[in-house]
Amino acid sequence: MSLRRNKTLLLLLLTQAAATTETNADVLPGLSQLSDSIVRESVIAFVNTTVSPGLEGATLTVDDGSRLSDQWRSSLGFAAEYTINKHVFNGYWGLALVGGSLNDKVELVSDDGVPVQLDLTRDVVALRGSYGLSFPITEHFRLRPYLSLSVSDLRNEIRVDGLVSTTPVASPSTTVVFNTSAWMYSTTGSLDALYSRWFGENRLELSAHYNLIYTDAFSEDNPVLETTAWNDVLQLKSRYSGPTNMTSLGRKWRWMVYANHVNFLSQDKLSLGYTSLFEFGAGMEWRMNIKPFDWFGWQMLGLKAGVITSNDVEGYSVGLTAR
Amino acid sequence: MNIRLLLAACCFLAATACVRQPAFKGPNSAFLRSSYPIVELNGEGIDPAYRLDIPAGKTSAVIVYHTYRHDYNCTFAWIAEAGTVYEVTNQWNRYPLTLYRWERKNSLWASRLEPADPVDCKRQAAIKDAAAE
Numbered sequence: 495m496s497l498r499r500n501k502t503l504l505l506l507l508l509t510q511a512a513a514t515t516e517t518n519a520d521v522l523p524g525l526s527q528l529s530d531s532i533v534r535e536s537v538i539a540f541v542n543t544t545v546s547p548g549l550e551g552a553t554l555t556v557d558d559g560s561r562l563s564d565q566w567r568s569s570l571g572f573a574a575e576y577t578i579n580k581h582v583f584n585g586y587w588g589l590a591l592v593g594g595s596l597n598d599k600v601e602l603v604s605d606d607g608v609p610v611q612l613d614l615t616r617d618v619v620a621l622r623g624s625y626g627l628s629f630p631i632t633e634h635f636r637l638r639p640y641l642s643l644s645v646s647d648l649r650n651e652i653r654v655d656g657l658v659s660t661t662p663v664a665s666p667s668t669t670v671v672f673n674t675s676a677w678m679y680s681t682t683g684s685l686d687a688l689y690s691r692w693f694g695e696n697r698l699e700l701s702a703h704y705n706l707i708y709t710d711a712f713s714e715d716n717p718v719l720e721t722t723a724w725n726d727v728l729q730l731k732s733r734y735s736g737p738t739n740m741t742s743l744g745r746k747w748r749w750m751v752y753a754n755h756v757n758f759l760s761q762d763k764l765s766l767g768y769t770s771l772f773e774f775g776a777g778m779e780w781r782m783n784i785k786p787f788d789w790f791g792w793q794m795l796g797l798k799a800g801v802i803t804s805n806d807v808e809g810y811s812v813g814l815t816a817r
Numbered sequence: 818m819n820i821r822l823l824l825a826a827c828c829f830l831a832a833t834a835c836v837r838q839p840a841f842k843g844p845n846s847a848f849l850r851s852s853y854p855i856v857e858l859n860g861e862g863i864d865p866a867y868r869l870d871i872p873a874g875k876t877s878a879v880i881v882y883h884t885y886r887h888d889y890n891c892t893f894a895w896i897a898e899a900g901t902v903y904e905v906t907n908q909w910n911r912y913p914l915t916l917y918r919w920e921r922k923n924s925l926w927a928s929r930l931e932p933a934d935p936v937d938c939k940r941q942a943a944i945k946d947a948a949a950e
Contacts, residue, residue, distance in 0.1 A: 577852035579867055582883045630884040633913050692911040783929045787835035791908060
């Protein structure tokens with residue numbers, strides 16, 4: 495038993511050493527099914543589905559038989575428009591601290607036909623800043639182009655069970671564990687189209703958001719993660735709200751229901767097990783209406799809950815909203 | 818370390834200097850601030866302004882909200898109280914502009930209270946360079 499542990503440890507060390515100089519096929523010999531490009535796309539997809547502007551907190555579970563994964567994302571941030579005197583357009587800015595995690599269990603088959611269990615854990619923390627302009631075309635419709643820069647600290651732990659080692663060990667099957675990390679720098683160009691209309695005391699809001707994302711990744715311990723990528727994401731959002739009789743601190747509460755769709759247009763389903771999500775939910779919003787730094791308006795503080803669904807993926811979203 | 822402390826102190830000072838109560842001209846004055854040009858006060862046309870001292874009492878103001886297709890001349894009427902700040906802004910409410918009572922809460926934020934809709938908003942085709950009036 496002790497001998498096996500020592501040999502496993504030796505294999506682990508060899509693997510980590512290999513990771514510094516070799517490709518993924520060398521890190522995981524006998525698992526050519528897991529190509530470098532798949533690993534890269536998976537990493538980029540995880541970061542994009544966590545950090546992209548416009549995405550809100552969510553917990554997702556993918557279960558398609560051969561894959562079981564849990565993913566969550568959460569953000570603490572704010573975005574607002576502010577008026578610029580003597581111009582028709584407004585300014586727009588946003589700042590957010592974003593975090594997310596993925597635990598992905600995938601069953602693969604090694605090159606010699608042996609089932610292999612791949613257990614990936616990825617964690618990311620990112621800081622995102624956005625700045626742009628908002629053009630009011632009519633009273634009800636405006637276009638908002640803006641640019642976001644984000645820096646993400648990504649940590650991965652990869653565990654492979656059942657891989658037949660090329661290193662001579664006591665057992666033909668063993669466990670390989672290695673840790674990698676990367677810094678991901680993303681530049682996102684966004685275009686939002688926003689529509690709002692009042693029907694008496696009720697308000698309808700519709701919006702479409704397109705993000706074009708360029709990601710540059712740097713890793714000191716895994717050359718496979720040294721990559722660049724272009725991706726795009728489309729989000730469609732709708733919200734309907736109305737008044738209630740409730741007040742707190744002299745401010746009114748409003749109810750709201752919403753339905754959102756997000757489509758990770760360039761994402762391969764193999765990367766995370768899904769490429770699009772539908773979300774439906776409801777919540778309450780409190781019209782706090784303050785003006786921090788006497789600069790921009792902070793109108794609403796809300797609480798919402800929703801369900802998320804799509805092919806092979808289920809999830810939920812519960813959290814605070816601020817706008 | 819000293820530089821960090823200095824930067825933190827500068828940030829704190831900058832932040833705490835953000836929200837200031839405007840100075841009133843006299844004991845019977847109020848103050849009107851707007852994100853969009855005020856073009857008429859108490860029935861008289863004025864040069865477009867964004868901040869105005871106004872006399873306390875019955876007040877009317879016309880403020881123009883610009884979009885690329887239309888301009889909206891919104892008329893507000895209210896009783897201005899002495900020593901009070903009022904603010905007009907666009908928050909995508911039922912009308913293009915809303916009048917609030919502005920109140921300094923502390924050095925970090927102000928409150929917008931008692932929202933009031935305009936009496937009416939007249940829409941007209943956008944005038945080129947209207948925003949630069």
